[in-house]
Amino acid sequence: MSRLIAAELLKLRTTRVVPGLLVASVALSVLMAALIVLLSSTSDIGGGTGGRLVLSSGGIVAGILALLLGIVTTAGEYRHGTILPTLLTNPDRLRVTVAQIVANTLAGAVLGLASVVGTAAVSFPLLASRDVAVALSAAQVTGIFVGGVCFAALSGTLGAAFGGLIRNQVVAVSAALLVLFVVEPLVTSLVDGYQRYSLTGLRVAISGGAAESAGAASGGLPPAWLAALLWTGYALALAVAAAAVGRRRDI
Amino acid sequence: MDAVIEVDSLTKRFGRTVAVDGLSFAVPRGSIVGFLGPNGSGKTTTLRTVLGLTVPTAGRAMVEGRPYAALPEPARVIGAVLDAAQFHPGRTGRDHLRVFAKAAGVSRSRVDVLLRLVGLDEAAGRRVRGYSLGMRQRLSLATALLGDPRILILDEPANGLDPQGIRWLRDFLRDRRDEGRTVLVSSHVLSEVAQVVDEVLVLHRGRLVAQGRVEELTAHPRQTLEDVFLDLTRETSR
Numbered sequence: 001m002s003r004l005i006a007a008e009l010l011k012l013r014t015t016r017v018v019p020g021l022l023v024a025s026v027a028l029s030v031l032m033a034a035l036i037v038l039l040s041s042t043s044d045i046g047g048g049t050g051g052r053l054v055l056s057s058g059g060i061v062a063g064i065l066a067l068l069l070g071i072v073t074t075a076g077e078y079r080h081g082t083i084l085p086t087l088l089t090n091p092d093r094l095r096v097t098v099a100q101i102v103a104n105t106l107a108g109a110v111l112g113l114a115s116v117v118g119t120a121a122v123s124f125p126l127l128a129s130r131d132v133a134v135a136l137s138a139a140q141v142t143g144i145f146v147g148g149v150c151f152a153a154l155s156g157t158l159g160a161a162f163g164g165l166i167r168n169q170v171v172a173v174s175a176a177l178l179v180l181f182v183v184e185p186l187v188t189s190l191v192d193g194y195q196r197y198s199l200t201g202l203r204v205a206i207s208g209g210a211a212e213s214a215g216a217a218s219g220g221l222p223p224a225w226l227a228a229l230l231w232t233g234y235a236l237a238l239a240v241a242a243a244a245v246g247r248r249r250d251i
Numbered sequence: 252m253d254a255v256i257e258v259d260s261l262t263k264r265f266g267r268t269v270a271v272d273g274l275s276f277a278v279p280r281g282s283i284v285g286f287l288g289p290n291g292s293g294k295t296t297t298l299r300t301v302l303g304l305t306v307p308t309a310g311r312a313m314v315e316g317r318p319y320a321a322l323p324e325p326a327r328v329i330g331a332v333l334d335a336a337q338f339h340p341g342r343t344g345r346d347h348l349r350v351f352a353k354a355a356g357v358s359r360s361r362v363d364v365l366l367r368l369v370g371l372d373e374a375a376g377r378r379v380r381g382y383s384l385g386m387r388q389r390l391s392l393a394t395a396l397l398g399d400p401r402i403l404i405l406d407e408p409a410n411g412l413d414p415q416g417i418r419w420l421r422d423f424l425r426d427r428r429d430e431g432r433t434v435l436v437s438s439h440v441l442s443e444v445a446q447v448v449d450e451v452l453v454l455h456r457g458r459l460v461a462q463g464r465v466e467e468l469t470a471h472p473r474q475t476l477e478d479v480f481l482d483l484t485r486e487t488s489r
Contacts, residue, residue: 007354014346015339081336084304085394088331089354091303091320251304 001099004090008103011082017072018107022114025065029058029115030122037126045127049210051134054127055141058119059112059148059207063155064180066108070159071176074100075169083251097243101160101235108156112149120145144208147224151206154231161238165245195221199234202227253280255402255433256301261310263296263457270296272457273310278435283428285444286437288454289484294437295334297454298406302331314402326355326398332391334406340380344371344390347379348397357397365393370419384411403427405436409443421447445476455484
């Protein structure tokens, strides 16, 4: 199994997709954090909610890009035909699915770590330049950063499982974006408490963001550990579906 | 007969279309077997089923007595060149081989050996999107050879190769046979196949319509493999 995972990691390292997304993730995270700090009033960003909004931006951006990375790489196996030599070398489709998921989880963690570091490196000096002290304890700040890395890693997990299930890159990416940015906000506005189970709500909970970011503050969000567990459950359900369907599929 | 590939009553349907219809044959060890048939005769579907990529509707395909998926180290048993894209265009030829060498547990030095063997050593650092069809075919062959397999399955391997490449491939296949290895080669270029194969399997509409040594099938004076092939597929079309 370890050499299969190493091969999947080598696949990720030998195209420009991962370096490109890494640069994009850090740049967008830094830009988002800087814009929030510079364009918000000091009273807004000085509170706990504002502080969470600034410091969680790295994890959230990295998570969304890690989700896309997972989809693009696993569905891309079918698009480019690399699934053929992959399965000829390792015909156990379940093991291949697991290796792809593990590799994308690790890649997501790297994206998350780089983006969180970038966010921290920009946010604290900018906040200090505006004489804003973040109203969060050291433990809360650490929780936001650790949550950001975990969220990006788990997004890689979910993306890889989803891409393996759908197999068509364009359809899978479009469906993911549609769910995240159209379906979930709509359902959240219609169903009380839905954000406790939605991908958006779990994303905010894991990455330590403010509950308002999930679209509905009332009803709150689950604790980060429970949100991570739920997110992992969603990813595992997709992975099991991908593996089950994949066993009987013609390649 | 010591058969390395055995296909037994294999049937594959895609919806209402029967691609392979109760096909049975065996490929003897240490031979080059031509797998012939018109377009849509079921050749590729059969090869993909042998390789575990297509799930049969009925029957079975075995490699050295096991289904492909049950082979413990498949890359060391069987290598395949399929008539389909199998490269990420943004990955270099060398990196493509490194990925699958790692997956197969093959040393990195084997990658360089194979790049030289197929004549891609100078182009190995270029991304595959810039490769010609012939170069991609050579890279496919190098991928198939990573585990130094005992059996090769080649689906239209001469596609895109120039005359030198075709000559090289022909000599390479003969060398493999002389080493006691087995090759199952599908092709529609009958003149090429006739020069190198020991025996042929002829498929038409998913069924086996002839099997035998080339000299047996072309026993009549001045009759070529092409004549036999056209006769067989014409008769069964009626």
